[in-house]
Amino acid sequence: MSTAKKQTILLVDDEEGILRALKRVLGGIGVDILTAMNGQEALDLLVGHKVALIMSDQRMPGLTGVEFLTKSKDIAPDATRILLTGYADIDATIGAINDGSVTYYFNKPWDDEVLISRIQESLKMQAVKAENKSLQKLTRQQNEKLKKLNSSLEQRVEQQTAEIREKHRELAKSFMETIKAFSNMIELRFQDVRNHSQRVGALVKKILSKLELNHTEYQDIVVAAFLHDIGKISIPDSVMEKKTDHYSQADWDLIKKHPVLGQTCVYHISGFEEVGHLIRHHHECFDGSGYPDSLVETQIPLGARIIRIADAFDHQAFANGHPNNEALNEASAYLVRKSGTEFDPALVRKFIECDAGREFLFKESSETRYLRPIQLKEGMIVATDVFTQNGMFLVPKGARLSEGMIGRIVKIDRVDPVSDGIQVFKMIETDKEEANYVPT
Numbered sequence: 001m002s003t004a005k006k007q008t009i010l011l012v013d014d015e016e017g018i019l020r021a022l023k024r025v026l027g028g029i030g031v032d033i034l035t036a037m038n039g040q041e042a043l044d045l046l047v048g049h050k051v052a053l054i055m056s057d058q059r060m061p062g063l064t065g066v067e068f069l070t071k072s073k074d075i076a077p078d079a080t081r082i083l084l085t086g087y088a089d090i091d092a093t094i095g096a097i098n099d100g101s102v103t104y105y106f107n108k109p110w111d112d113e114v115l116i117s118r119i120q121e122s123l124k125m126q127a128v129k130a131e132n133k134s135l136q137k138l139t140r141q142q143n144e145k146l147k148k149l150n151s152s153l154e155q156r157v158e159q160q161t162a163e164i165r166e167k168h169r170e171l172a173k174s175f176m177e178t179i180k181a182f183s184n185m186i187e188l189r190f191q192d193v194r195n196h197s198q199r200v201g202a203l204v205k206k207i208l209s210k211l212e213l214n215h216t217e218y219q220d221i222v223v224a225a226f227l228h229d230i231g232k233i234s235i236p237d238s239v240m241e242k243k244t245d246h247y248s249q250a251d252w253d254l255i256k257k258h259p260v261l262g263q264t265c266v267y268h269i270s271g272f273e274e275v276g277h278l279i280r281h282h283h284e285c286f287d288g289s290g291y292p293d294s295l296v297e298t299q300i301p302l303g304a305r306i307i308r309i310a311d312a313f314d315h316q317a318f319a320n321g322h323p324n325n326e327a328l329n330e331a332s333a334y335l336v337r338k339s340g341t342e343f344d345p346a347l348v349r350k351f352i353e354c355d356a357g358r359e360f361l362f363k364e365s366s367e368t369r370y371l372r373p374i375q376l377k378e379g380m381i382v383a384t385d386v387f388t389q390n391g392m393f394l395v396p397k398g399a400r401l402s403e404g405m406i407g408r409i410v411k412i413d414r415v416d417p418v419s420d421g422i423q424v425f426k427m428i429e430t431d432k433e434e435a436n437y438v439p440t
């Protein structure tokens with residue numbers, strides 16, 4: 001509490017002798033003293049001074065002490081107000097104390113010691129109150145400042161969060177594009193499995209939409225689905241080009257290494273430990289008859305069990321080119337037959353429930369359209385065998401068009417036009433949420 005500034009008291013009495021006596025008594029307590037000889041003069045003084053304590057006589061010409069002190073509340077509401085009075089004025093004094101115009105009173109003649117002690121006490125209280133008030137004011141000002149700072153900070157945080165989100169989205173998009181590019185590279189060598197990983201990725205996402213997984217689990221499984229066969233990159237063309245029923249034992253031994261080789265491929269990529277783990281186990285069977293570690297049931301990571309189902313479904317459905325409804329039904333029936341031996345029965349049920357294969361692949365011929373060669377786009381699937389007018393066979397039913405194939409068709413069409421246009425299936429894309437996945 002600061003004591004540097006002296007407090008001021010105002011003494012009001014119409015008798016100069018009384019004022020002198022009071023000044024003498026109070027002169028030694030270290031305060032500034034103002035005096036006035038009537039209520040109006042005292043009110044004028046209050047306007048120009050900050051007064052901590054007012055002591056007024058009751059009986060004065062003009063305003064009485066109570067009247068003056070009542071009016072003084074408007075100008076100096078925080079000041080202590082003391083009335084000097086005689087016994088005859090006791091009723092008016094008590095009334096004034098009750099309505100708050102007077103803080104307390106002294107009877108004339110007063111006892112100097114008592115007067116000094118009460119006034120010092122009051123002044124101390126006044127100083128404490130003033131200090132509290134100024135602290136409250138300071139707190140209010142600081143709170144205001146803090147509020148402004150918080151609001152500008154919130155705006156900055158919001159702005160930066162939006163920027164980070166945008167960057168995150170861009171990063172996620174380019175991450176998934178990179179993963180897809182990798183998965184395409186795996187399959188470039190093998191015509192018969194073209195787009196297998198892309199389809200497995202999309203099928204897996206369909207099953208995942210029926211499960212409640214956290215973001216990281218979801219992301220790891222999707223990425224592993226796109227890369228599950230990355231280990232096949234090291235298997236010689238001579239083996240990969242064969243149909244599976246022509247594999248020798250040595251070929252099988254080599255093929256069975258691809259999950260472990262796949263895990264090794266991603267082993268050194270930071271954040272891909274779980275992805276590698278899922279790739280390693282994507283050929284495990286629910287009953288323990290799979291490879292490479294013969295894991296059983298829930299020993300097999302959930303993601304690997306899901307990829308196993310999507311992988312098998314895609315191989316079954318595409319065994320004879322692009323599938324029709326019947327092939328899709330047969331592939332689903334295969335999953336059901338092998339449920340509990342090769343596949344997790346609960347996950348097969350989820351797969352069948354969401355009809356993942358049908359949604360992903362394409363709808364039947366009612367959803368085909370005829371296009372001229374220059375209207376063809378990469379990825380479109382041909383619905384019927386394509387011949388030129390002179391009977392040259394160009395593309396088989398079920399082929400997925402590549403850029404090179406389209407280029408060849410367009411060139412040939414200029415000299416030997418394609419009859420009646422080319423019938424292609426309308427595709428249903430299912431990978432709209434990819435931008436949500438980003439490596440951790």
Ligand SMILES: [Fe+2]
Pocket residue numbers: 228229258282283311
């Ligand atoms: Fe595989």
Ligand SMILES: [Fe+2]
Pocket residue numbers: 196228229311
């Ligand atoms: Fe596969």
